[in-house]
Amino acid sequence: MNREKVICACHHVTAGEIEDAVKDGAASFKEVKKLTKAGKSCGKCKKKVKKFMEAILEEQNIENPECVCAEPGREAERETQPMKYDFTTIMDRRGKDAIAVDEIPFENVEVKEGFDRIPMWVADMNFQTVPTVAEAIIERTKHRAYGYFMPREEYYDAIINWQKTRNHVEGLTKECIGYENGVLGGVVSALNVFCSRGDKVLLHSPTYVGFTHALENNGYDIVHSPLKRDEDGIWRIDFEDMEQKLKEQHIHAAVFCSPHNPCGRVWERWELERVMELYRKYDVMVVSDEIWSDIILDGYTHIPTQSVSEDAKQRTVALYAPSKTFNLAGLIGSYHIIYNPQIRDRVMKESSLSHYNMMNVLSMHALIGAYKPEGQEWVDELCKVLSGNVDYAWNYIREHFKGVSVSRPQGTYMLLLDCTQWCEEHKKTIDEVQRAGVEVGVIWQDGRPFHSPCGIRMNLALPRVLVEEAFDRLNKYIFAEC
Numbered sequence: 410m411n412r413e414k415v416i417c418a419c420h421h422v423t424a425g426e427i428e429d430a431v432k433d434g435a436a437s438f439k440e441v442k443k444l445t446k447a448g449k450s451c452g453k454c455k456k457k458v459k460k461f462m463e464a465i466l467e468e469q470n471i472e473n474p475e476c477v478c479a480e481p482g483r484e485a486e487r488e489t490q491p492m493k494y495d496f497t498t499i500m501d502r503r504g505k506d507a508i509a510v511d512e513i514p515f516e517n518v519e520v521k522e523g524f525d526r527i528p529m530w531v532a533d534m535n536f537q538t539v540p541t542v543a544e545a546i547i548e549r550t551k552h553r554a555y556g557y558f559m560p561r562e563e564y565y566d567a568i569i570n571w572q573k574t575r576n577h578v579e580g581l582t583k584e585c586i587g588y589e590n591g592v593l594g595g596v597v598s599a600l601n602v603f604c605s606r607g608d609k610v611l612l613h614s615p616t617y618v619g620f621t622h623a624l625e626n627n628g629y630d631i632v633h634s635p636l637k638r639d640e641d642g643i644w645r646i647d648f649e650d651m652e653q654k655l656k657e658q659h660i661h662a663a664v665f666c667s668p669h670n671p672c673g674r675v676w677e678r679w680e681l682e683r684v685m686e687l688y689r690k691y692d693v694m695v696v697s698d699e700i701w702s703d704i705i706l707d708g709y710t711h712i713p714t715q716s717v718s719e720d721a722k723q724r725t726v727a728l729y730a731p732s733k734t735f736n737l738a739g740l741i742g743s744y745h746i747i748y749n750p751q752i753r754d755r756v757m758k759e760s761s762l763s764h765y766n767m768m769n770v771l772s773m774h775a776l777i778g779a780y781k782p783e784g785q786e787w788v789d790e791l792c793k794v795l796s797g798n799v800d801y802a803w804n805y806i807r808e809h810f811k812g813v814s815v816s817r818p819q820g821t822y823m824l825l826l827d828c829t830q831w832c833e834e835h836k837k838t839i840d841e842v843q844r845a846g847v848e849v850g851v852i853w854q855d856g857r858p859f860h861s862p863c864g865i866r867m868n869l870a871l872p873r874v875l876v877e878e879a880f881d882r883l884n885k886y887i888f889a890e891c
Contacts, residue, residue, distance in 0.1 A: 416461050417454040422447035424461065431465050438462060454677075455708070494787050496536050496794045497872050502528075506739065509533055509868075514854055515847055524850035527871070527879045531854070532670075532823060534736045534870035536794075538779075539787035542735055545778025546771050555770055560588070564773050567780035568744060572729075574785060575703060576713050581746065587757055588768045589743040592700050592728045593623045596664060598760040599726040599745075600629060602752065603662045603694040611654060611663040611693070613646065614860040615825065617670045620698075621858070624664070632658055633860065636672060642816045644672040648683060655691040662694050667714055668701045671825045671859045671866050673818025675709040678717060685714065685721040694752075695725040700743070701821045703734040703788050707796040709819045715748065723749045726756060734788060735779040742772035795822045798869040798876050805880045810888045822870040825856060829863040831888065839863045842887060849882045 412425030422445045430444040438459050441447055447458045502510045509528040513520075520526055528535060565583040572578040589595035600610060606628035612620055614633040624631050634651040636644045654660060665684065668675045676684075688695055697714040705711050715722045730743035747753035760766045778784070802824055803817045812831030815824060828842055839857070843865060846853050856864025869876055 416457055417445075417447040422458075427458065427461060428465055431462065492790045492793075494539065494790050496790065497874070498537065499872055499875065500535060500537060502535070507533075509535070509852075513847060513852055515843060518844045518847045520850050520852075521848050524848075524882070526850050526852055527875050527882075529851060529853050529868045529871070529879060530866070532733065532821075532868060533738050534822070534868075535872070535875070536736065536791070536870060538736045539784050541778040541781045541783045542737070542775050543778075545774040549771060549774045558770050558773075560768060560773060561777070563777055567777050568729075571780045572713075572746070575788075576711060576716075578713060578716065584750075585746050585748055585753065587745045587747065587753070587760070588766065589728065589745055589760060590741055590766050592698055592730055592743045593619050594766065595726070595728045595743060595745050595756075595760070596620065596696050596698065597623050597627050598766075599694075599696045599752075599756050600624070600627070600662055600664075601759050602755045603696075604629065608662060609658050609660045611651070611660050613651075613666070613669070615671055615856070615864070616860050617666060617698075618858040620664055620666075632660060635860075636669075636674075638816060642814075644669065644674045644816055646680060646684065648687065651684075652687055652691075655687060655693060661692055663688060663696070665695055665697045665714060667697055667699050668705070668711065668820035670698075670701060670821055671823050671856070671861070672816065673821045673823060673825070675705055675711060675819040678712050681712055681714055681717045681721075685717055685725075688724065689718075689720045693724075695721075697725050697727045699727055700730050700733050702729065703792075704795065704822060705792060705820045706799055706818065707793070711820065715746065726752065731776050731779045734791075735775075735784065737772075737775055737779070740772045740775050741769055742776060794873070795870065798822070798871070798873060799824070801873065801876060802867070802869055802880060805884075809880075809884045813888065822868060824867040824869055825859070825861055826865040826867065827856075827861065827863060828865060832863055839865070845887045846883060849886045851879045851882055 412423060412428065414424045416422055416424050416427055426445050427441055427447055430441045433444070435441045435444055441458065441462060447454065509531050510526055514530050565586055568586055569581050572581050589598070604610065607630060609630045609632050610624055611632050611634060614635050616633065621631065632654055634647060634654055637647050639645050685695070695714070699713065702711045702713070713727065715725045715727050727746045728743060729746065732738040732740070732743065745756065747756060799818055803815060806813055806815050806826070810831065812834050814827040814830065818824060828839055832839055832842065843853065843855060854866040856866050859866060
């Protein structure tokens with residue numbers, strides 16, 4: 410064995426250091442990580458470290474306590490552990506102001522008789538949110554006056570504590586936090602500070618359709634740097650393409666999505682560091698949409714873009730919200746974190762110019778209720794449920810939908826299917842596939858507005874029984890039909 414070989418590139422941990430840790434009694438990945446930091450912040454390194462550890466343990470005839478195969482049924486046990494909160498009840502959202510169930514995102518197609526609708530398109534969840542949200546709203550509405558108000562200190566304290574607990578953010582103060590009606594409004598306000606109309610803005614594609622509409626409607630010229638899938642099917646940034654476009658097209662503003670929507674990538678530290686180094690090199694100001702930062706699946710960790718360097722901290726406007734995490738999109742309410750005081754003052758002024766960017770009192774109390782300790786527990790359970798749904802869907806597609814390609818998401822609850830090969834082999838158009846799904850009640854979403862030419866976007870934030878029913882229908886009536 411070459412003891413000098415680097416196993417974890419992120420923390421430069423060598424094979425010899427890991428072997429020494431095992432000899433010192435570390436018989437699990439967690440123990441090795443604690444002793445050496447190997448695999449601490451990078452999913453790719455984590456896999457390499459675990460694989461290398463397994464080889465050492467096998468060689469030394471030491472039982473690996475983390476090996477699922479050593480304990481039959483352990484994975485099933487993890488999935489069936491009792492939960493405190495309800496993620497199995499099927500809510501009837503019809504007539505309750507929910508476009509997810511009241512609308513179909515395709516024209517001239519109806520669900521056939523005998524099929525109920527399974528909402529798998531717009532990015533909100535079909536789970537009841539944590540009870541503390543409703544409790545906070547109800548408690549406030551008992552006071553039957555809803556006049557002008559100032560944000561409570563409790564609002565800022567809740568955000569600071571949430572960021573510290575979930576994202577390990579230290580030193581965040583009230584002054585760095587500002588209200589935004591929505592993340593897209595915050596994106597536009599920040600770009601209006603950084604750019605002039607007609608300027609080029611870099612985005613990675615596939616791209617969230619909201620970015621496309623917001624930037625085009627405000628006169629910005631979008632330049633896409635396409636993500637590429639590696640040999641393991643993981644979406645990766647094409648750094649050469651990115652740098653070439655920044656340099657040759659004189660781009661000085663970018664919108665970064667972390668975790669990425671619609672691809673579901675949770676960026677590793679080395680990726681964030683390299684991205685932000687390129688932005689520093691070419692003097693690019695960054696708007697980082699981190700609205701999905703709480704929806705992180707098993708085995709991955711969200712790293713705030715602003716945390717990877719002091720320069721990143723000073724050149725980045727980060728945008729967050731409880732809406733995706735707690736199903737609060739209908740209440741409106743996001744926030745920015747801006748450490749650079751000059752940028753912060755200008756963004757605050759820009760956001761206020763329309764006299765529309767005003768906080769809603771019930772939205773404020775909803776955030777306070779969501780960010781309580783119960784909310785922390787609820788999100789942890791939610792991510793376990795979503796991890797199970799993603800595993801089920803990903804495995805089902807690989808087993809049953811031959812010719813359909815999909816990258817396993819690491820975060821978010823959205824799945825992006827690439828049907829290019831299947832459509833070519835079966836001489837079908839993506840429109841025909843999408844309509845056929847809707848006809849049997851699977852209400853999914855056209856991937857083309859997300860710059861996925863033969864793609865379909867699917868929401869997996871539903872009780873498992875509905876996810877299973879949806880994929881059974883797709884298999885029976887579409888993908889196995891031919």
